[in-house]
Amino acid sequence: MTDLLLLTFLFLIAGVVAVPIASRLGLGSVLGYLIAGIVISPVLAFLHVDVIAIQHIAEFGVVMMLFLVGLELEPKLLWSMRARLLGLGGGQVGLTTLAVMAVCMVFGQPWTVSLAIGLVFALSSTAIVLQTLNEKGLMKSDGGQSSFQVLLFQDIAVIPMLALIPLLAMPELIDVASTVGEHAADVAHGDAAHGHEGDHGSGMSLVAGLPGWQAAIVTLAAIGFVILGGSVLTRPIFRFIAIAQLRELFTATALMMVVGIALLMSLVGLSPALGTFLAGVVLANSEYRHELESDIEPFKGLLLGLFFMTVGAGVNFALLFDNLTITIGLTLGVMALKIAVLFALAVVFNIRGSDRWLFALGLAQAGEFGFVLLSFTVANAVIPTALADQLLLVVALSMLLTPALFILYDKLIAPRFDEAQAREQDAIDEASQVIIAGRGRVGGIIDRMLSAAGYNPTVIDFSSKQIDNLKKFGVRTYFGDATRPDLLAAAGIAEAKLLVVAIDDKEQITELVRYALQNYPNLHVQARAIDRDHVYHLYAVGCRDIIRETYDSSLRMGRSAFEALGLSREQADAMTEAFQEMDRAAMISVADVYDVTIPPTENEAYLARIREVLGPWQDELGAKMKAIAKTGPSKASPVAPSETEDTTSTSKTKAKPAGSKDL
Incomplete structure (x- = not known):
């Protein structure tokens, strides 16, 4: 011994x-x-x-x-x-x-x-x-x-x-x-x-x-x-x-x-x-x-x-x-x-x-x-x-x-x-009401839309190669890590009205959103969600303007699939809207009971809500879509389950909080 x-x-x-x-x-x-x-x-x-x-x-x-x-x-x-x-x-x-x-x-x-x-x-x-x-x-x-x-x-x-x-x-x-x-x-x-x-x-x-x-x-x-x-x-x-x-x-x-x-x-x-x-x-x-x-x-x-x-x-x-x-x-x-x-x-x-x-x-x-x-x-x-x-x-x-x-x-x-190590962060010499974190395939489109409307957002990105390429086209983007509080302060986040988080790392998005909401309660934060589970995590830290990155394109493809199967454009639009309303209400309803601290399979409230979404809500959606396909949208207007059923915990007002219409 x-x-x-x-x-x-x-x-x-x-x-x-x-x-x-x-x-x-x-x-x-x-x-x-x-x-x-x-x-x-x-x-x-x-x-x-x-x-x-x-x-x-x-x-x-x-x-x-x-x-x-x-x-x-x-x-x-x-x-x-x-x-x-x-x-x-x-x-x-x-x-x-x-x-x-x-x-x-x-x-x-x-x-x-x-x-x-x-x-x-x-x-x-x-x-x-x-x-x-x-x-x-x-x-x-x-x-x-x-x-x-x-x-x-x-x-x-x-x-x-x-x-x-x-x-x-x-x-x-x-x-x-x-x-x-x-x-x-x-x-x-x-x-x-x-x-x-x-x-x-x-x-x-x-x-x-x-x-x-x-x-x-x-x-x-x-x-x-x-x-x-x-x-x-x-x-x-x-x-x-x-x-x-x-x-x-x-x-x-x-x-x-x-x-x-x-x-x-x-x-x-x-x-x-x-x-x-x-x-x-x-x-x-x-x-x-x-x-x-x-x-x-x-x-x-x-x-x-x-x-x-x-x-x-x-x-x-x-x-x-x-x-x-x-x-x-x-x-x-x-x-x-x-x-x-x-x-x-x-x-x-x-x-x-x-x-x-x-x-x-x-x-x-x-x-x-x-x-x-x-x-x-x-x-x-x-x-x-x-x-x-x-x-x-x-x-x-x-x-x-x-x-x-x-x-x-x-x-x-x-x-x-490593250019990122060798290059110092840019000094941000002008403030804007809008800050965009990340100018990739998501942030770039948002920047173009807002710039065209005259808002001139402050755009921050951590890819020096991307920034150098944009400079050749005359696009101004600041180099830096948007998750750093000192850089956000230099960008004027205290006076900004909108922060758009469009970086591509799930954990960094969540932490940046958490920081911004905790320290700037009057700031409107719009966040890019990588997937459905990420939506729940962002919802848990207080974000209510959450955009799933592939959601809108998927809806468009689904609508096109309806048309390819012989439905009219009017019917395809109505059926897509019916699905969108139900899915949006379901996301908010599930997010209310999602707990990021415990495994989903051990959260009884979460499991019950999922069964409800996949059961009665899904059945009602199916009935509405069949009615639209059969009679057209004028005789079967799509209505989200959360607006008609008292069995859900999400009221009509709660289902559509300010800034969350695209959840």
Whole structure:
């Protein structure tokens, strides 16, 4: 017990001291953890600590991280990535493998060894890259999304790699491998040099000994169970846990789900990280998504920190110093080769500007799966032990150098490409009664309409490229972040009559509307809503002039569809108006009971109102439309349900508050 407490305290104090210092110096938390591991490595060696065994436990942080990443991706969004997932990911793995293989063969290695080394270095570090991208707020950028797509493909590619490697066995190494295997069996608790072998070489399995077709059926059944269980079983499980009203039970349940899915994937020979990612995608639309995120996040952070420290502590400095020049040369050579391949792919797939360099530099390292594959190649007589030990150092060093590449990107590359950073906000030298935040495809039309009527609005946009293009046409737009209070004050928001929020980020729209309504109660705020759910959030913060960005065009298309089906223009107009009146009243009625603080499926008032809208209101609308189609608008005037039925909580006056006619 004392040994465990001492080891735990040692890792905790190393992280607590090193990470804040590294963050303060602008080095990032990942480099802080790596340095902490290097610093405590002599102490761990003195205590005879099996660092590789600890790394096995810490790698579960990667599993948790991919589960959380999956929670942020809806299935339709993942499906939309398929072209880049296969193109970028497949291209990176294939080209890097071939390039490394070619270089190894030039230096005299057999093609089997060269191919195995190529597969090892084709992989990158999911843990380091995703952690750093999230930490620096780069995950949503084109470079960040492209990096994620490649990492996801790599995690999938590990499975066929593990199947291919045994086929590359060299006859002269087979006797040595069997001797190593017998020795490893004798030391049941494992030696650090063979720590990763146990991941794939032994243990329980649901597919061991099965014919190929049966193993495939079992594997597909496991994947199906994860998908079905995530969509069907999650809700009743959490409802059952809620009976106890104990916070720790929710945390235990979240951990149980992640561990159980990882276990199932391991039993069928799949990557646990890939399985939990799939489960996260299935649960992305679940009302318990935020609950799962908040429960898993602390464990993920701690385990990833421990993993990074084990990488630093696992560097064999004796071997490194004995072969310093060749090890550093191999590391830099591999990273340069990967950067060249990634940069070429970025050009082909039209990743531009600083995102191209973020993509190329961020994925230049080898990955944590490299440790697994190298141990696997030794166990299967593919790569000699001495060469594998040398390559393990290259993998570890490349991971240690990765934070330095991100610093290079931050300090030297991004400022040269990011015009938004280099350009100062414009000084607004004239005030207007109207302020428009955002001059894209929505704000631009509003600006043209108001300018034509002589109102001359003050338009603010954060895209310097867009502003430079508009200047060529003589259109005046101010550069700046319209969500900043100081810029709004400079634009004269205190004296303005109207603020039009037409930026394209949902969260920024909501926060800007909230700020404006709270601080300028006499200001009329008109907001662009991205979707129906966004309408409810804007309504909740007090906005009553909300325009859904695709609503009017959809109504026009619906009206045109009526005419294409043989109805007259008069009938099509009347039927469209009937739908518009009902939908507007329904939106306001539902918004009155929508609560942004709880999941919609747990809001009984919201559910009841939706059933009412989809039931009696929808039936009445259908009857009115059929009457219009049959007799024409003169005999069946469209009337919104909220104006005729006393069963709704929305009165006629409330259904049409000032400025909300287009809700």
